[in-house]
Amino acid sequence: MASQAKKLINDPDDVVTEFIEGLVETYPNLQYLDGFPEVKVVLRADISPATYDKVVVISGGGSGHEPAHAGFVGEGMLAAAICGDVFASPPVDAVLAGIRAVTGPMGCLLIVKNYTGDRLNFGLAAELAKSEGYMVEMVIVGDDCALPPPRGIVGRRGLAGTILVHKVAGAAAAAGLSLKDVAAEAKRASEMIGTMGVALSVCTLPGQATSNRLAPGKMELGLGIHGEPGVAVADIQPVDMVISHVLTKILSPESNYVPISRGNRVIIMTNGLGATPIMELMIASGKTVTKLQLEHGLAVDRVYVGSFMTSLDMAGFSITIMKADESILQRLDAATKAPAWPVGVNGNRPTPKFPVPMPPSSLKAMNVSSSRPRELSKQGLLLEAAIEAAAKAVIDIKDQLNEWDGEAGDADCGSTVSPLKVSSSLPLAHFFFPPFWLPAQYLPVLQLFKGATAILEDLKNHYPLNDAAETVNEVGTSMRVMGGTSGIM
Amino acid sequence: MASQAKKLINDPDDVVTEFIEGLVETYPNLQYLDGFPEVKVVLRADISPATYDKVVVISGGGSGHEPAHAGFVGEGMLAAAICGDVFASPPVDAVLAGIRAVTGPMGCLLIVKNYTGDRLNFGLAAELAKSEGYMVEMVIVGDDCALPPPRGIVGRRGLAGTILVHKVAGAAAAAGLSLKDVAAEAKRASEMIGTMGVALSVCTLPGQATSNRLAPGKMELGLGIHGEPGVAVADIQPVDMVISHVLTKILSPESNYVPISRGNRVIIMTNGLGATPIMELMIASGKTVTKLQLEHGLAVDRVYVGSFMTSLDMAGFSITIMKADESILQRLDAATKAPAWPVGVNGNRPTPKFPVPMPPSSLKAMNVSSSRPRELSKQGLLLEAAIEAAAKAVIDIKDQLNEWDGEAGDADCGSTVSPLKVSSSLPLAHFFFPPFWLPAQYLPVLQLFKGATAILEDLKNHYPLNDAAETVNEVGTSMRVMGGTSGIM
Incomplete structure (x- = not known):
């Protein structure tokens, strides 16, 4: 059965207003229009609309995509972000209040993701603002590449590529361009981007039950950022394969969604969908660079990695590819x-x-200072047998070590861990352990195998086995590859 | 049964090296020592150790805490980060290679989280480096406040507060201070911080099965960042209560872990543990500011929100409080x-x-342009009854609307949604719907109730009911609070 999603929030109805309150406490350059709960607008604290001598860029839409859009408010990007309720377009009044709060004589560009609700609410607000005398332009962003054309009257969805359009337009506005020129740059940028997403989980709205849609071991390809099902469900594969598939879709010459071909320069945005660890985003990003270079013949100019346009607590990422040129790079930089x-x-x-290569003075060189004797003495043979047996014993007791590891898992908490009863059947393995485990860092069993394996290898290569004291020193050096607490002890 | 954790990775053994490869592709100012797989060191690309005329600050530890520590390498913070395997301290050789790669004549400060493995591996590397002629100091950070004293010989764990020590030390080093003075500032900073975490899920190591430790509806308090169980398990509560508890623990005069008392100035770090949406982090952060001010009598100087020291894919956050003064603020800024x-x-x-207050020209003012007649005509009475019935009908069919909503959830994908068969028992509700739903933004049922509720209220207050045309206009205006696609249509 689906259970209530775990969230660290208060009342589900208050998540957007409480998010905004936290945001302005964090960033002193941001403020908000307190028309709560209907009007939720984050804006630059330093703009006096009557005298502001540049075009303002405004965006917004349903909430649940944090940091989009409010986190992109600031000099050089957005002047205001209009926040709707979770996954719901903001009402006309909110958009209009935002336009009035920041727009000066140079006018205002609205950047809107291609969803019916946003187009209608922002569109009507734009008309009302014009009737009040404001200069307003609107650019729609639809960067989704998950579905093949034709996309009917609705067109492509707006996804994370929208953030790149914010940046281009915001920089053009900050450079003092006219509204017409800022809008033209934004429109051109919107035509250079393609995005596709992959999800491991379905997002859960605050206060709602979790979805059972996505089974264990499954992922969705080509998802939406409002819980819409993906275009396809597949078994989870190595991220290398996932990225190959995503890049092929985005760069497909059949759909021709982005005007990118071999030899072009591109920009990458690897966007976490809300619950994706940075480690995974970076792995995906590195692989994307390599594949674009080697498999698609593209040069990569910039790589943006992080959570930009999320879908609440969804695990997964989207990849955006943008065609780069000097003008776009200048705006992004x-x-x-x-x-x-x-x-x-x-x-x-x-x-x-x-x-960067290892410095030549690395310890790898130090290890070569000793060498295996041509002939082993009786004592040397005995020592070799003992070390080999001990190392192999460690390798053989993998399961038992894993078990101990689980029990010692809270060692960090500062409670004393009882001395381990080292089984009498393992007298040689004992050689590698301290007699008891100190309260210690989480002990990866992996490290012990690394150590034992390194010892077996170095034993054959260069232990001076006829000299017992030196050999024990060498065993210690071999074990330094282990890392972890056990390595050093 | 626990199932394999969903992760977008390749080989679980390669996550750290592939993370580093992605990291250096993303940030041109970073490079790495390719001693893979044993030596995994990220370093500033612009340091030539022989001639570098400032102290270098180095940190590191087990991986799985990204962006810590490699994401904090850069001018003004770390000169290098030594990355171990996931949750395992890096081996001595890796630490030593890192020290050699960046340390110049001014020397090197190692900042180490208080875990046995890290203390031993970094400590031995420091001794070896000293024997090679390097000047090396080491500062240990233990900021955990989850357990009461005494903490035995092991002491307090190092948690997210370590990042603030990185910043203070890195800025002191960049300012040209001597090794002794940089170490003294780092040590002092480490004594000013307290941290405690709350988790909704247990982290899963790459390639391992997920843990069943934390049941639905439960959270852990005072957890570790390597999967160690929390000090307590509790029912999930509103985040306001969770934060009150955490702040009381950190600031407890009994444990006296941080020297903070009423009237002091403090800094906050709200740290996501890996799978925590920014929305939740910002909510927690805003509430923390308020509570520190109102309940603890503290002034808040800076608020840092994001994912700094994670625990793979753990959901939850930690809060760090640091005592602030002008010297520390200068380093942080x-x-x-x-x-x-x-x-x-x-x-x-x-x-x-x-x-910021709403501009006076807000639409709220516009609504007052019409007013309810003192007496209703026959037509006015009829219109009032019709509108009231319709609005109430919408409110009454909540469950059915939720059901339709689920079915229309893929409307964004561009496929045409079939016309809804509006039940003949709901003729008045029909009034509020378009005859069919266009492929539209995810439709939050919430919005419909907002609209219906607003209509009921405005109906009593100011609809000019004797004028049907004007009243319909007013109904439209009332519905503008709704947001979403339905609001605007």
Whole structure:
């Protein structure tokens, strides 16, 4: 049975307003229009609309996609973000209040994801604002590449690529361009992006039960960011294969969604969907770079990794590919104070990037200082047999070690762990353990096998077995590959 | 039964090296020592140790805590991060290779989380480096506040507060201080921090089965970041109560872990544990600020929110409180190129921060342009009854609407949704719906109730019921509170 989703929130009806309150406490450059609960607008604290001499860029939509869009408010990106309820477009009044709060004589560009509700609410607000004398333009973003054309009258969904359009438009506005030119740059940017997502779990709305839609071992491809089912469900595969599939879809010459072909330069955005660890996002991102270079013949100019356009607590990611040129790079690299825009990404990327080599003074060289005697003495033979038996004993008791490991798992909490009763059938394995385990870092059994394996290898290669004291030193050096607490002890 | 955890990775043994490869593709200022698989070290690409004229700060530990520590490498924070296998301390050789790769004549400060394995591996590497002529100091961080003293010989665990120590030390080093002074600032910072975590799920190691430890509806308090069980298991409560509990523990005068008392200034770090949506982190953060101010009499100088020190895919967060003074603020505010350090946080925070008021020209004012007649005509009475019945009908069919909503959930995918068969028992409800639902944004049933409720209220207050055309206009205006697709249509 599906159970209530676990969330650290208060009243499910208050999640958006409480999110905004937390956001403005965190970032002193942001403020909000307190028209709660209907009007939920985050805006730059430093804009006086009457005298502001640049175009303002505004976006927004349903909430549940944090940090989008409120986290991208700041000099150089959005002037305001209009937040709807979770997965619901904001009402016209909220959009209109946001336009009025920041728009000066240079006018306002609305960037809207391609969903019916957003198009209608932002569109009507734009008309009302124009009737009040404001200059307003609107650009619609539809970057989804999951479904083949034709996409009917609705067109493609707006996904994480929208954030790249925010950045291009925001930088163009900050550079002092006219509303017409800012809108033209935003529209052009929107035509350069393609996005597709992969999910391991279905998002759960605050206060609702979790969905059983996605079974263990399954993933969805081509999902939406509002809980819409994916285009396909498949067994979870290595992320290498998942990315190959996603890139093929985005760059498909049949659908022709993005004008990218071999030899072009591109930008990547790897976007976490809400519950995806950074480790997984980085792995996916590194593989995407390699595949674009080697399999698609593209040069990668910038890589943006993080959670930009999420779907509440969904696990998975989307990949966005954008065709790059000097003009777009200049906009993406321009300074911004928007807190959720990634830093440290700018700069020329050597292709291919060479890993820094190990310094020659590495310990690997130190190990070679000893060598195996040509002939072993009687004592040497005995020592060899003992070390080999001990190492093999460790390798053989894998299951038992795993069991002990589980029991010692709370050792970090500071409680004393009882001395382990080392079985009398393992006298040699004992050689490798301290007589009891100190309260210690989580002990990966993996490390013990690494150590035992390294010892077996070094034993054959270079232990000076006729010298027992030196050999014990070498055993210690071999075990330094282990890491963990056990390695060092 | 526990099932294999869903992860978007390749070989579980390669997650750390593939993470590092993705990281350096993303951030051009980072490189790595390719001593894979044993030596996994991320370092600044711009340091030539022979001539580097500042102290270098190095940290590291087991992986699985991304972005810690590699994401904090960059000018103004760490010079290198030594990455162990998942949850295992890096081996001595890796630490030593990292020290050699970046340390210049001013020396090196190692910042180490308080776990036995890290203390031993970093400690031995420090001794070896000293024997090679390097100047090395080490500062241990133990900021955990979950368990009461005494903590025995092991002491308190190192948690997310370690990142604040990185920042203070990194800024002190960048300012040109001597090794002795950088170490002293780091040590002092480590004594100013307290951390405690709350988890909704147990982390799963790559390739392992998920744990059944934490039942539906339960959370753990005072957990570790390596899967160690929490100090207590409790029913999930509103996050307000969870935070009250956590703050009481951290600031407890009995344990006296942090020297913070009423009237002090503090810094907050709200740290996601890996699978926590930003929405939830921001809600928690906003509530933490309020409670510290109102319940503990503390002024909050800075708020850092994000995922800094995670535990793979664990859902939940930790809260860190640090005592602030001008010296610490200066270090935290100093510029850094470390990609995972948050931006947009600096600046004086008005206390209390007033929300921006709605502009007076808001639509709320527009609604008052019409008014209810003193007496209703026959037609007016009829219209009132019809509108009231319709609105109530919508409110009454909540369950059925929820059902339709689920079925229409894939409307975004671009496939045409069949016209809804509106039941003949609901002729008045029909009034509020378009005859069929366009492929539309995910339709939150909530919005329909908002609309119907607003209509009932405005009906009594100001509909000009004797004028049918004007009244229909007013109904439209009332429905603009709804948001979503249905609101605007």
